[in-house]
Amino acid sequence: MLEVQDLTVHYDGAMALNRVNLKVDDGQFVGVVGPNGSGKSTLLRAISGILTEVEPGKKERPSLTGSILFDGKDISKSKAWRIAKMGVIHCPERRRPFAEMTTFENLEMGAYLRKDKTEIKKDLERVYELFPVLKERANQMSRTLSGGEQQMLAIARALMSKPKLLLIDEPSLGLAPILKETVLKTVREIWSSGVTILLVEQDVAITLAMAQKIYILAHGRIVNQGTKEDLMKDRDIREVYLGL
Numbered sequence: 239m240l241e242v243q244d245l246t247v248h249y250d251g252a253m254a255l256n257r258v259n260l261k262v263d264d265g266q267f268v269g270v271v272g273p274n275g276s277g278k279s280t281l282l283r284a285i286s287g288i289l290t291e292v293e294p295g296k297k298e299r300p301s302l303t304g305s306i307l308f309d310g311k312d313i314s315k316s317k318a319w320r321i322a323k324m325g326v327i328h329c330p331e332r333r334r335p336f337a338e339m340t341t342f343e344n345l346e347m348g349a350y351l352r353k354d355k356t357e358i359k360k361d362l363e364r365v366y367e368l369f370p371v372l373k374e375r376a377n378q379m380s381r382t383l384s385g386g387e388q389q390m391l392a393i394a395r396a397l398m399s400k401p402k403l404l405l406i407d408e409p410s411l412g413l414a415p416i417l418k419e420t421v422l423k424t425v426r427e428i429w430s431s432g433v434t435i436l437l438v439e440q441d442v443a444i445t446l447a448m449a450q451k452i453y454i455l456a457h458g459r460i461v462n463q464g465t466k467e468d469l470m471k472d473r474d475i476r477e478v479y480l481g482l
Contacts, residue, residue, distance in 0.1 A: 269449030325402030348398030
């Protein structure tokens with residue numbers, strides 16, 4: 239479904255990603271782990287097409303070379319909305335709800351590019367089943383939700399886009415253990431329903447427990463990849479990159 243080939247990204251002259259190669263098969267759950275600053279979020283932003291604009295605090299537009307293939311089509315130069323319309327949906331780090339909108343309006347925005355009103359209604363009921371608290375908070379301003387509720391909203395909003403490939407960036411960040419468990423259980427249910435998932439996480443234990451295949455990213459490069467069993471066989475990988 240997804241193939242990243244020799245992806246290199248520069249920010250303000252500094253290299254954020256260096257010839258990264260990665261594959262995600264249809265129906266697969268793939269994880270990417272690595273320390274802060276290793277390029278994990280940049281990787282997801284490149285795939286979803288939101289690296290095309292100058293970011294706050296940056297002097298220039300990021301440069302990107304290499305290719306990103308989705309269902310065989312190169313999307314590396316495509317606009318973010320076109321990529322989203324193809325079914326590649328990005329659930330960003332730190333939730334980022336539309337703060338001046340209600341919970342329900344945020345969910346509506348997730349379905350903005352869709353025209354199938356009957357299916358949208360069904361998907362709304364589905365996300366309410368997955369996250370009952372969002373139905374209770376439907377008319378509440380999203381900025382007033384707790385951190386855990388905002389994370390649920392971010393995932394639910396992404397689901398309203400009807401993803402083929404769901405990119406999830408650090409869903410456990412800043413959550414209390416019980417909320418973390420709830421959110422991650424739901425991510426697993428989403429995958430079980432047939433949605434292909436590419437998960438970026440700093441919490442190695444979470445990724446090892448959930449992903450079928452894991453890539454280790456460090457200093458902008460893929461340093462190893464494989465199943466949990468493959469990676470755990472290598473003492474250096476366990477100690478240096480997984481902290482185990």
